[in-house]
Amino acid sequence: MSRSERKKQNKKKPKKNNSNKMGLGKKILLSIIGLILLVGVSGLGLFAYYAAKAPEITEKDLTGTYSSDLVDMNGEVFYSLGGEEREYASADEYPEVLLDALMAIEDRRFEKHIGIDPIGIARAAVGYITNAGQIVGGGSTITQQLIKNSVFSSKQEDQTLERKAQEAWLAIQLERQLSKEQIITLYLNRIHMGGNVYGVATAAEQYYGKPVSELELHEAALFAGMPKAPNYYNPYSNPEEAEKRRNIVLNEMVEFGSITQAEADAAKEIPVTEGLQEPKEEDENTLVFDGYLTAVIDEIEEKTNYDPYTAGLTIYTNYDPQAQQVLYDTVNTDEYVSFPNDEIQTAASLIDSSTGKITALIGGRKLEGQLSRNRATGLDRSVGSTIKPLTVYGPAIELLQYSTYQQVVDEPYTNGDWSPSNYDNAYRGQMSMRDALVDSRNIPAAKFFNDEEHLGNRHGEITEFLEGLGIDTSNISPGSDGLVRSSAFNGTMTPVELAGAYAAFANQGTYTEPHTVTKVVNLDGEETNLEPSSNKAMEDYTAYMVTDMLKDVISYYSSDLTIPGYIQAAKTGTTNYTSEQIAEANIPSDGVPDNWLVGYSPYYTMSVWVGYDDQFKEGHNLNYSDGSRKLARLIYQSSMSRLVSDLETRDWQRPNSVVEASIENGSNPPLLAPSGSSNSVTELFVRGTEPSKAAEPEYVLSAPTGLSAQYLAEEDEVQVSWNAFNLPDDVDEEVRYIVSVNGEENVQTDTNFTISNPPREELTITVAVQVKSETGPAAEVSILVQEPDEEEEEPETEEPDEEEENNEAEQPETPEEPEEPEDNGEDRPPEEDNNGSEDSEDNDNNTDENDENEEDNQ
Structure with missing residues (x-):
């Protein structure tokens, strides 16, 4: 037909039922x-x-709709939706x-x-x-x-x-x-x-x-x-x-x-x-919270099946207008962060670390219309190395009770047909888990994740760990329905999912699903509570130890992440192009498609993504020449510094399940560092797993030998000297001497000193060796300083007249015994002691800024 x-x-055509x-x-x-x-x-x-x-139907029911009011965290209606x-x-x-x-x-x-x-x-x-x-x-x-x-x-x-x-x-x-x-x-x-x-x-x-x-x-x-x-x-x-x-x-x-x-x-x-x-241009004020608005709509439709456009709901949200304005201004003006162009995109999610409440959200920048694409909730891009604490280091502590010192060798590595590499294509040899995470080394992460001696047989438990953090592992590896070898440093998540997972580290291991809405009330006054329940996602020692390691990332990227008075932890992430993609799109050697930063504190957890929507188009890559590879860090630092400016400094309290120990660096298994070791590091252990055996000391500080003091009357000074203390050849530390003269101390590196015009008294002199902060026993010497022996008084003689002098001049000279000098009976006052000043040493603290040291992910 x-x-x-x-x-x-x-x-x-219109027709009646009959x-x-x-x-x-x-x-x-x-x-x-x-x-x-x-x-x-x-x-x-x-x-x-x-x-x-069944209810009766009116014409209004079939044609009428009711708008829904969105209420912010302060109880104010900030938008009416629909109608x-x-x-x-x-x-x-x-x-x-x-x-x-x-x-x-x-x-x-x-x-x-x-x-x-x-x-x-x-x-x-x-x-x-x-x-x-x-x-x-x-x-x-x-x-x-x-x-x-x-x-x-x-x-x-x-x-x-x-x-x-x-x-x-x-x-x-x-x-x-x-x-x-x-x-x-x-x-x-x-x-x-x-x-x-x-x-x-x-x-x-x-x-x-x-x-x-x-x-x-x-x-x-x-x-x-x-x-x-x-x-x-x-x-x-x-x-x-x-x-x-x-x-x-x-x-x-x-x-x-x-x-x-x-x-x-x-x-x-x-x-x-x-x-x-072209999308309808909207009032700038509505574009400020556009990403948050779309997240609220999605959440209502997902959790209630109400139509928020027509149901006449009162929707109570966690929206913080001031925080949202901060994030919006950061990415849409040049006042805080400079973007190379308007095409580059970003997404950000700000979450209350203790409650999971999404207080502000950016779905994109330079929006042209309302309800635009929300990248914060719908981005389908790899998160790079920000996944490492979730798939590798968190599970290693949770399942294996690894310490932050756990040793691993960064070396060429192959697993089947897979050979990952580090961002710098170099190897650092034996290193701790802390250093591997902070420097974002791929090979140590791959070893921890895939080798049977570590987590290679525990991927099922890692999956459960991730699911407890709200992560859908079926989507984490495109093309696979679960974890794969590269999940050690690569995986797909949205900015909201990523921030929600990291918030569990900030909240002592407790996870709460990120959410924009607390409750809705319909036209009949019926209330629906939408606040999710919380669950224990990991032990408190796991959360604390991961956080302690990630605190070091702040120092690593000091200029880009440090916020004075704000204690925080963070992880960066970068993804890579394949060699074929680099050739096809003429991508520079330092070009990457995605840049991430997740930072958190007891107050907030914030994730930031930066990249292009069409990342394979020529020119659409992040690189150092235009500064785009630093944007995620700069967006975070600029936004967070304004958000927390009035907050009190808060740090995480170390739980009783964690102990701190000074370890001899390089020892494997770990050994306690001996007193005065110049090669010690402080690391964290799950209580009960810390080492009890100490390493042999590199050296023992002893009292200086050959200490002597001599008073030289003619120069009127005391000269003090001793033998130098020598460290082993493989110890590169400065040797200092703490010198005390009658209780007045001075620090020096020379093995001698002089006391000019010393006081006429007994001087007690001690000298001790100091290396780093350790001081050894002191050697002591005493010396009595006094005036020379008094001389006899010369008899007074009358002054001769001129005639007598002439007569005497004419007489031959006869040798005479020398006379003793006349003693006038007065003591000379001792000269002022000038040996009171101390030399001071300037210690320059050089901070290496690793601005250009990004981690790449294979």
């Missing part, structure tokens, strides 16, 4: 049979009982191609049934029986859908036999009161078409800028398929899925007989985005 012939036979070819009585009989199957043993009597309790974007069209404005498409995909027997479809009801009944009394869908006609959308809640728990019976009864009644044309027109005017758009006539204007009567086949097929999941099949935000759904409708139309295969194939060739209008 040709399409035209079929249309003549089944003409889609024009149906099948007798009314036969239709009712078949319907009753279907209903009996649906209600099972309860029979027709139970159906009648339920039907009698605005709706245009009504008359029956003759809806084209036949749209009616054909709708009936082909939703209700092929629409023109023949009396409101319910016996065949569909039978199918639903079978599903009810085989699914343990659960209504699983199917059997709803267009008329029943109109009833459901107009009168009943669509919450899953309301999908009961009573509700289905009432829905069927009201559909039969409605078919008696209205024509098919009126029913399908009401449906087309009421149905949700994505975002804030209701009715196909509204959608035609919003999406394609044309009257509904001018819709073409490919456009009509798109609209007919959207009501199943209008936001998911939105051609603006999800064009790929929208096109798949449109093509399904086209196939159904071929099977329905309304179009030919050739017509369907031609329509499929047209991209779903062709002809789409």
Whole structure:
């Protein structure tokens, strides 16, 4: 039968029920049979009982909608959703191609049934029986859908036999009161078409800028398929899925007989985005919270099955307007972070670490319209090395009770046909788990994850660990239904999922599902609590030890992450292109597709992603030359520094299950560092696993030998000296000497010193060796400093007159005994002691900034 012939036979024009070819009585009989199957043993009597309790339908029910109010964390309404974007069209404005498409995909027997479809009801009944009394869908006609959308809640728990019976009864009644044309027109005017758009006539204007009567086949097929999941099949935000759904409708139309295969194939060739209008420009204020708004809508639809656009709900959210403004300004202005262009995208999720409440969220930057793509909840990109604490280091502590010192060798590594490499293509040899995580070494992570001596046989338990953190492991590795070898440093998650998982580290191991909504209240005042329960995802020692290691990342990237007075932990992540992709898109050697940062504190957990939507297009890569490889860190630091500026400093308290020990670095198994060791590191152990045996000391500090003090009267000074203390050749530490003279200390590196003009008293001098912070025993010497022996007084003589002097000059000289110098009886005051100043040493603290030291993931 040709399409035209079929249309003549089944003409889609308005018709009353009594024009149906099948007798009314036969239709009712078949319907009753279907209903009996649906209600099972309860029979027709139970159906009648339920039907009698059905609500009455008014014209307002079929045409009216109610907007929902969104309330922020302060109790203020910040947005009203729905009730605005709706245009009504008359029956003759809806084209036949749209009616054909709708009936082909939703209700092929629409023109023949009396409101319910016996065949569909039978199918639903079978599903009810085989699914343990659960209504699983199917059997709803267009008329029943109109009833459901107009009168009943669509919450899953309301999908009961009573509700289905009432829905069927009201559909039969409605078919008696209205024509098919009126029913399908009401449906087309009421149905949700994505975002804030209701009715196909509204959608035609919003999406394609044309009257509904001018819709073409490919456009009509798109609209007919959207009501199943209008936001998911939105051609603006999800064009790929929208096109798949449109093509399904086209196939159904071929099977329905309304179009030919050739017509369907031609329509499929047209991209779903062709002809789409530019999104409607929105008020800047609504774009500030656009990502948060879409997350709220998705959460309501997922958890309640209410339609938030029409149900008239009061939705209580965790939205923090000030925090949202901070994040929005950071990524949409040049005041805080400089982006190389407007095409580069970002997503961010800010979560309360202790409650899982999403307080702010960025779905993208430089948005052009409301309800744009939300990358925070829908991004499908690898998270790079930010996955390592989740798949490797957390499980290693949780399942194996590894310490932060656990040793591993960074060396060339092969596992089957897989040979991963590090970001720098170098190897660091033996290293601790802490250093491997902080420097984001891939090979140590791969060894811990895959080798049987570590976690190689524990992947099932790792999967349970991840699921306890809200991570869907079936999606974590594209192309696989679970963990693979590269899950050690690679995997797919959304920014919200990633932040939620890390928040468990911040919250002593307790996980709470990230959520935007706390409760909803409907028009009847019925309240639905949506706050999720919390669960223990890991031991407190696991959370604390992972956090302690990740604190070191803040120091590693000090200039990009440090916030004065704010104690935090963080992990970076970067993904790589393949060699083929690099060649095809002319990607520079330092170009990468994705950059991540997850940081957290007892207050907040925040995840940030930066990249391009089309990361394989030439020029769409992150690199050092334009600064884009640092953007995730800079967005985090800039936003967080403003968010926490007024908060008190808080740190995590070490639980009793964790002990700290000083370990001799390089020892394996670990040994306690001996006192004064110059090669010690402080690490954390699960209580009961810490080492008890100490390493042999490298050296022992002893008192200096050869200490002597000598007073030189002619110079009036005391000279002090001793033998140098020598360290072993392999110990590169400075030797200092603590010198004390009668209790006054001085620190020096020389092995001698001089006391000029010493006081005339006994001097007690001690000298001790100091290396690093350890001081050895002291050597001591004493010396008495006093005046020289007193000399006898010279007798006074009279001064001779001039004559006597001349006579004496004429006499020959006779040798005489030298006379003792005259003692005038006065002591000279001792000179001021100048030996009081201390030399000081300047210690320069050099901080290495590893801005360009990104970790790459194979």
